[in-house]
Amino acid sequence: MRLDFESLAPWIFGTDQLRRYTQDSPVMPDVWLKFGKAPSRPVDLLLEPYAGATTAELAAAVDARLPDARARMRLAYNQSHVAVELTFVQMLRCVLPLSSWWQNDVWPDIPLPTSLPPSAERERVLTAGALIRERREDIIAGLRAPMREQGRRPLRPAELPGALVWFVGLAGRIQWELTRPPADERPEDKSPRDPTYDELVDAVAELLGDVPLLSAGDGPLLWAINRNRPARPALWRSRNTVKADAATLLFDLHCADLCWAIIDSGIDADHPAFKLRRPDGTPSTTSRIRKAYDFTRLRDLFAVADRAASDELESAADRDLREIEQRLSSGRTIDWAPLVKHLEVAPGDGYYPLEHEHGTHVAGILAADWRKTDDDAQLSHDVLGVCPDIWLYDLRVFDADGVGDEFAILAALQFIRWTNANSPVPVIHGANLSLSLDHAVGAFACGRTPICDECERLLGAGTIVVVSAGNEGRAFFSMDSGPTEGYRQISITDPGNASGVITVGATHRQQPHTYGVSYFSSRGPTGDGRVKPDLVAPGEKITAPVPGAGLKSLDGTSQAAPHVSGAAALILARHPELIGQPAAIKRVLCETATDLGRDRYFQGTGVVDVLRAIQSI
Numbered sequence: 001m002r003l004d005f006e007s008l009a010p011w012i013f014g015t016d017q018l019r020r021y022t023q024d025s026p027v028m029p030d031v032w033l034k035f036g037k038a039p040s041r042p043v044d045l046l047l048e049p050y051a052g053a054t055t056a057e058l059a060a061a062v063d064a065r066l067p068d069a070r071a072r073m074r075l076a077y078n079q080s081h082v083a084v085e086l087t088f089v090q091m092l093r094c095v096l097p098l099s100s101w102w103q104n105d106v107w108p109d110i111p112l113p114t115s116l117p118p119s120a121e122r123e124r125v126l127t128a129g130a131l132i133r134e135r136r137e138d139i140i141a142g143l144r145a146p147m148r149e150q151g152r153r154p155l156r157p158a159e160l161p162g163a164l165v166w167f168v169g170l171a172g173r174i175q176w177e178l179t180r181p182p183a184d185e186r187p188e189d190k191s192p193r194d195p196t197y198d199e200l201v202d203a204v205a206e207l208l209g210d211v212p213l214l215s216a217g218d219g220p221l222l223w224a225i226n227r228n229r230p231a232r233p234a235l236w237r238s239r240n241t242v243k244a245d246a247a248t249l250l251f252d253l254h255c256a257d258l259c260w261a262i263i264d265s266g267i268d269a270d271h272p273a274f275k276l277r278r279p280d281g282t283p284s285t286t287s288r289i290r291k292a293y294d295f296t297r298l299r300d301l302f303a304v305a306d307r308a309a310s311d312e313l314e315s316a317a318d319r320d321l322r323e324i325e326q327r328l329s330s331g332r333t334i335d336w337a338p339l340v341k342h343l344e345v346a347p348g349d350g351y352y353p354l355e356h357e358h359g360t361h362v363a364g365i366l367a368a369d370w371r372k373t374d375d376d377a378q379l380s381h382d383v384l385g386v387c388p389d390i391w392l393y394d395l396r397v398f399d400a401d402g403v404g405d406e407f408a409i410l411a412a413l414q415f416i417r418w419t420n421a422n423s424p425v426p427v428i429h430g431a432n433l434s435l436s437l438d439h440a441v442g443a444f445a446c447g448r449t450p451i452c453d454e455c456e457r458l459l460g461a462g463t464i465v466v467v468s469a470g471n472e473g474r475a476f477f478s479m480d481s482g483p484t485e486g487y488r489q490i491s492i493t494d495p496g497n498a499s500g501v502i503t504v505g506a507t508h509r510q511q512p513h514t515y516g517v518s519y520f521s522s523r524g525p526t527g528d529g530r531v532k533p534d535l536v537a538p539g540e541k542i543t544a545p546v547p548g549a550g551l552k553s554l555d556g557t558s559q560a561a562p563h564v565s566g567a568a569a570l571i572l573a574r575h576p577e578l579i580g581q582p583a584a585i586k587r588v589l590c591e592t593a594t595d596l597g598r599d600r601y602f603q604g605t606g607v608v609d610v611l612r613a614i615q616s617i
Helices: 005-013 029-037 054-066 088-098 100-106 120-126 128-133 135-146 163-179 198-209 244-251 295-308 316-330 337-343 359-367 406-421 448-460 557-575 582-591 610-615
Strands: 045-047 080-088 222-227 230-233 259-264 274-279 283-287 289-294 391-396 430-433 464-468 474-479 482-487 501-509 533-538 544-548 551-556
Touching: 005 029, 005 163, 029 045, 029 088, 029 163, 045 054, 045 088, 054 080, 054 088, 054 316, 080 533, 088 100, 088 198, 088 222, 100 163, 100 295, 120 482, 128 135, 135 163, 135 198, 135 230, 135 406, 163 198, 244 557, 259 359, 259 406, 259 474, 259 557, 274 295, 289 337, 289 551, 295 316, 295 337, 295 391, 295 406, 316 337, 337 406, 359 391, 359 544, 391 406, 406 430, 406 448, 430 557, 448 464, 464 557, 464 582, 474 533, 501 557, 501 582, 533 557, 557 582
Parallel strands: 259 391, 259 430, 289 391, 430 464, 464 501, 501 533
Antiparallel strands: 045 080, 045 222, 274 283, 474 482, 544 551
16 A cells, blocks of 8 residues: 555646646645655644734634544644644645635536535535535546646636645555555455546545635634655864864954854753853853754644643642643633743753764864863863854754654744843844755755744844755665765755855865865756856864763764854854844855855855955954
8 A cells, every 4th residue: 555656647748748847836845755655544734824814813724624633633723834743634634625726727617416405405415425425426537538637727607626636646646555455455456456537536525525615714724745855863083173263263253142042952051062151261061052942842732732632730830830721721822921931941851861863063163162272181182163152042843863844943032032132232143044945946946945044034134144055965876787876966954945044065174275175065056047056165073062061073064053153153242233133244255255166056166264264354
């Protein structure tokens, strides 16, 4: 019971000369394909509200249509999207009817069956399943005719919309696989076969038997259904390569008034590299990790609020959970104030020890201050980040196994905007995202995915956003002579495809002119023809702290990005009037980078040069 890409793609995109590469359906192609691979399994989705609707209203509508299922669906929402796990049947029956496409494109101006009561009653009793049965032969004729493709508009009253014919064919192909008995229960039909058109239409008619054509309410609430894409985590000598050491000494720079968010797997705040130093230079017991929040808890928090709604309130925490539940039930916009209390990670509550090393390593490249003269250091050299006195926000979007998703990252980005908006001066000056999400080419315009759009909103609010380009520059190809290894262009990952962010590729930590761009570093251009990456920074064998008072060398554009975050912070330290102007910071860094003599789509403008950047202003 599996449909691979070759089996399902013709139903999504069409065939031969009539193949369409985009669609009007709110369900993105990768969602259909994911359900096709395992029709019986739920898929983690991001629902985007229709213009004028809020995520809270959309979440409340989904919650109302699927009562008693919130915990299983892991329903939650932020300012831009609703996260929910749905089965194929739940998506088609309960969520898709909330879309403008369902209400305005699939069923418009269809002659209603004459057997129905007068028109005042028709809308009340007519269901999608009934109409499909009524027009069964017309739909089958449309599926057989190659000209009846998705984009065709009906010109005469008797014609069906191409969207309806396309929808029945695609949904029926998946639903037929879902309802078909296993091979061992089909003694007379064990061999794989394709369904007939009659079987496709009957499968959808049965599935949508009692679903009303028109959704209750004043208008559509749903615009798009996307996959909640999985995300993955994508020093002492490298400071010299970007000239952070020279800039710091020449201008006597200090970043103690600045704060950067590390959106990653978490930072070991107990590591000696992040201790605040006293005036005499000795480390104190205070950590420079100002706050830590775990956004992987967010969806579970909504489920806890649901269970707590009927309990007797006894504490402030109970009242917060009741407030969360009431907002979801009533369709009110998300309020971070009661949420952050439950997302904050405090010492003694899972803060120590930290299992995954990626976030600590990234934070160390930016902010480590661990000296060989410190007690019990046992170091052969000082381990200094680009900005060894900067403060950090630890925003966790990956769990202990390094597993995360787009929804948690979106929430972390929105939290930064909320934090700064509720303060008279910026609290968080920049954000580092050393992570990658694969760009679903058939589902999104390049640079306009949910995470790219959210990064652009954060930039518009005045926060610098630095991201890794991805580690997809190396690839394996199938040749007639066998598999071979090579390089891959147009391999920038999200959110590096966002136009305004500073997208960072990787180079050698000491000899960038000799070795150029690292073999693993993703290359441009973007899928829509823009120049990326913006620049490169050291990303090979970068030594930085890891949890448990450790030290380790790692490779990747994840290690390159925090070098540029540090460069941006040093510019702000020297020229604080540029705080709140991320476009100006990006322009300065790109215009002053050192050309490595490589292609623009490989190196961007070159390797970051902090000293030249500061001197140019």
